[in-house]
Amino acid sequence: MPAQQRTGLWLIGARGSVATTAAVGLLALRARIAGPTGCVTELPAFAGAGLPGWDDLVLGGHDVVHTPLEKRAEQLAHAGVFGQSVFAAVRSGLSEVDAEIRDGYHPAAHTGAQAPAAERLSADIRDFAERNGLARVVVVNVSSTEAPCPRLPEHDDLGALETALADPARAVLPPSSLAAYAALRAGCPYVEFTPSAGVTLPALQQLAEREGLPYAGCDGKTGETLLRTVLAPMFGARALKVRSWAGTNLLGGGDGETLADPVTVASKLESKARGLAALLGDDVTAPLHIDNVPDLGEVKTAWDHVSFEGFLGARMNLQFTWTGYDSALAAPLVLDLARLVAAAHAAGARGALTELGFFFKDPLGSDEHRFAEQTARLLSWAGSL
């Protein structure tokens, strides 16, 4: 891909914590007031991959809330996600990004068929590309986790789906999948960074196939699950038998509130549980909780307790506590994905980008959860770009 090509990054949930941190970070990187810590694509292995530079990325997005980006960034600075001096330095740049954010699709506020809504979303992205002279736009969903989506027959067949979308009496797609539909219809690769349905519906993968577009997901792997996919293979390699792996996550922020809803949290817990079962088998007791603890603000704390059996039945355990700013962990990965997916698109890739499993709790098109193997695969792919 010619490095000079300008590339769009269109964020669904563009005013959320992750998107705001990504915007602040991109502006800070561009202004050389912050180093690329946490940006995987700045590692030496990616030097020759011809990825778009920080100066080539243009931000825009959809959101259903209207808090100005500057206000959100101020809150995040106050919460300690980044420093006041970073915020002060990028403040004015944020209003330019703000100008590229359009109203998202809100099911409660919408009436009539979903097709025209999708068309409006696509048009927003196309206008953004044109207005900014972009070679391509990568769409990434970083909005709040949705409740699990009841599966309909239309989700499995693109033709049936498009018929249903035209029906004013039905609303067959959850917002994340409508966003994915709109992105693909606009000719854009789509990345699902949350555990929501998004592009996971077969009908949407048929659409990507038809349009010759790549996609990736699901659910950014930033904390507890990252550690699990690093640690679980160790037990396997050492022939130690994990008997139970219990986890508790405490989080505040909007994420904590969203996940306090028992229906919504089910999406997240399922996504987390799948990985552990894939790594250790189904016979491991694995209770898992996500608690909303508002006073923790943007900090997320996970405690895991792993009980395992060794030689001659010896019972041993490992506990860990991970304390991090989830937005600070996720945001650079979102920027990384924009660069990598843009390069894949430029190179003609289509379908599930299984080489990007490194980034996800529930990698689309792959059942490789072991982090070291995912790392090796990503680096080897980057070398081939």
Add this chain to the structure above:
Amino acid sequence: MPAQQRTGLWLIGARGSVATTAAVGLLALRARIAGPTGCVTELPAFAGAGLPGWDDLVLGGHDVVHTPLEKRAEQLAHAGVFGQSVFAAVRSGLSEVDAEIRDGYHPAAHTGAQAPAAERLSADIRDFAERNGLARVVVVNVSSTEAPCPRLPEHDDLGALETALADPARAVLPPSSLAAYAALRAGCPYVEFTPSAGVTLPALQQLAEREGLPYAGCDGKTGETLLRTVLAPMFGARALKVRSWAGTNLLGGGDGETLADPVTVASKLESKARGLAALLGDDVTAPLHIDNVPDLGEVKTAWDHVSFEGFLGARMNLQFTWTGYDSALAAPLVLDLARLVAAAHAAGARGALTELGFFFKDPLGSDEHRFAEQTARLLSWAGSL
């Protein structure tokens, strides 16, 4: 290697916790009263490697103490390393092993040149091989950690070393290295499972070269360091900057007592620190302590606190507590090493077995500390056997 060939495992420190647990475990595996949990060489990947079977292994060794193996095993069962029923089932088998243990070399009790002492040690091993009709004997040092060994010119040159060994006025080799010398002189591969000097002296590696023998080491990677070599690469792969990695180890047992000596513990701390620096660079603050806490008995508890920096300078941390029976973690690795080194010897390998870095804190002949890479390398090597 013909699977039916009988293979000796000669343990230096044959009455210690690790050796005793290995003996109990081998007898239990042979009697089918315990499964191979913790035995890496029982993983499917090793099925076709032609390793000696449990029934092919014969145990013997040197030690400077005379507590009967049965007594030591009883203490370990009482301490919870294995169950009373396992102990009861293997009790009689232990006395057979006991009959193959000979007096080790004790510097304080020895007078005169070291050469005849080494010759006596070699003879013990040769007799053992002959008496039991063994195709080969792998010698593994699992005795107590020695104080760091002051480096002499003779350690770098085999000729000079052999001259010095013949000098009744000098004692140039620490016990572990004398054991390695004796092993190699008896035509046996040598494995250094402790952080002692053992086979690390260049003169001994010249000897191994001359005799066409393989060797491996150093310092079995069983707990805190295992986790460090699993976790540190994750930070690297995610471009996160580790700023400090503090560790505290609490241990009782004889190990705790040995390591309570500030001079001796230096060997262990150096071995542990080298790995972390190799993985993360030298600019990580890494205080490390080993405390003797007798009431913990055979249990070892390690607490690590990792402070790292993410995107835009966000400060985050990871803590873990690992609680394990060190002997139960080490013993199956000793059995694994016996099998693997025997197979390497049968296949004509000589020099440092760098493919076995998987097992060691301070892998001889390799600067690869990343556990996943070590695992891949071990498995690929096993496939080629």
Add this chain to the structure above:
Amino acid sequence: MPAQQRTGLWLIGARGSVATTAAVGLLALRARIAGPTGCVTELPAFAGAGLPGWDDLVLGGHDVVHTPLEKRAEQLAHAGVFGQSVFAAVRSGLSEVDAEIRDGYHPAAHTGAQAPAAERLSADIRDFAERNGLARVVVVNVSSTEAPCPRLPEHDDLGALETALADPARAVLPPSSLAAYAALRAGCPYVEFTPSAGVTLPALQQLAEREGLPYAGCDGKTGETLLRTVLAPMFGARALKVRSWAGTNLLGGGDGETLADPVTVASKLESKARGLAALLGDDVTAPLHIDNVPDLGEVKTAWDHVSFEGFLGARMNLQFTWTGYDSALAAPLVLDLARLVAAAHAAGARGALTELGFFFKDPLGSDEHRFAEQTARLLSWAGSL
């Protein structure tokens, strides 16, 4: 109280882990093969209180299961609650205790009115007292936690309750409360060591009043809650503002299984939450989980994360992990309670023994949860006996 008076300890749930450990422990104390670690009443402050001696206590009880006590003790020894040698030493004594265990009341197996069932339970206790020449019998409920009991009007009025008990078409009392009713009708003080309804119903407290009997409860304070009532007052005394106190409990054994039921666990969680709110106020976010992790066996592990605010809004936190054998923590307290309640009864105490709040998560008749204050009150009361 004359120290020589023989005193009965009648356990509801006499074959459970706590009861079995109490029986093993009492026999071991009597045989002088174990010291009184964990027995509060053996502290010097209780020396002059004239409590019954270990030799004066006689054990019996009700249970709905029939596993012999010896079998249960063997399982607990295997699980590490006490040593094999302790088990071997008390084995024969356990069969004597076994002979004093009668069938408990099981709602599913019972038909007809509850009154005759209660009468049968009372008779069992009276027979026990008579057969053993006991001055008094203290009844302690250590059976499995029940689901929360829906409140009926009869629970508030003794007359109405007794009418309902006689009605063959109704079953108004949960098993714990029927046991309390039977105990009080047999003239025995009653201690509720679980979070079940037991003696907490007003009608039963009226009965205790009428019969002039003392009672105590509820829910033995052995682990996480003990720590909470020790730590929470520290924050208060230092004017630090606790903002959240999250907890996760992992437990196996029968207790884990019982509490895996979401309805039953509600009793326990309510009991735990009440204490925290009493200590810190209602505005503390306090998610709390109890997970069934069978492989942990008799071990219980609790992790608590306390987030608090200090001077000028500084955000700080405390985490703790408590790992214990719940039965080993509870059993000596049950023996302590038997001695103390017997002494209170002998001294003519009636009604709620508020001085015993030290032992309970949810102290009957008291809203003092601070452990240091409970300790002071207990010791001062013991001094007055």
Add this chain to the structure above:
Amino acid sequence: MPAQQRTGLWLIGARGSVATTAAVGLLALRARIAGPTGCVTELPAFAGAGLPGWDDLVLGGHDVVHTPLEKRAEQLAHAGVFGQSVFAAVRSGLSEVDAEIRDGYHPAAHTGAQAPAAERLSADIRDFAERNGLARVVVVNVSSTEAPCPRLPEHDDLGALETALADPARAVLPPSSLAAYAALRAGCPYVEFTPSAGVTLPALQQLAEREGLPYAGCDGKTGETLLRTVLAPMFGARALKVRSWAGTNLLGGGDGETLADPVTVASKLESKARGLAALLGDDVTAPLHIDNVPDLGEVKTAWDHVSFEGFLGARMNLQFTWTGYDSALAAPLVLDLARLVAAAHAAGARGALTELGFFFKDPLGSDEHRFAEQTARLLSWAGSL
């Protein structure tokens, strides 16, 4: 004490983290932009004690460094000890405090007898009192921990000490004790908030006695030791036998650097160890470390591992991790002490204020380390003021 009396708080180490935080906090409290979280003397129990109000306190002090207070406060705000908005609000007030800071005594920079140096320090305090019309001045040492002070005969006898102080060839007092001497000579009560020698020398206590002045110390109890004195009594009250209590402290800031010196850290470790031994006896294994981890900045993290024995020898453990801003924990206690000691002085108290053990790791004149008992004693004393 008439509440309207203006009271001085003279800080030795007035430009350090604790002093700066105390200054920022006092200004913030006075400006009503921060609540009194962490200030014990604002608890209801102290309402009637007639303590000086926040508006009555005037700050000054000695220091050997010259960094402006505003600069130090800016660093602390950046490190997260308090918010940028608090800093901004008190910024101008800090320069007024700065104007009351005088050069401290620096042994390396001093030549000649110590007596005139002490006289100069006393004069600074007297001038401060006069200039500000203060009824009294409380002197509190919050400077860096000194290395343990070798005991001289002059430390035990005031006459001998004063003779030695006049000798130009000798320097018999460490800086903290010279500060205490100067304070007492100026007629001011003295509080030792560090583990340095300060007022602990018998000769200085003779001086306090002669001058009729109260004093208090040593070593503010803010984190790990606070928890130990809260938790250790629990084990005692429950007759549980603590076998080992291991601790590791990680800290950055200036404090970490000072305590990285193995000689200096000895003072701190001794002070910490004394309390544990007083609470649990001498037979508890209690390794303790303090590590300098610069990247932690102002955050202090302590990990403690307590191994204890329960009924029938059951082995259990408790671990905790405490993460706090040491300055935020210490500063309000310094303000509390100023108020309380001022009130005690006004009430005519003299000698060691044993009622203030609540605040100290190593309470002068008292061997009561149990926090709940210290709390009760403080509150009862406050009630009597």
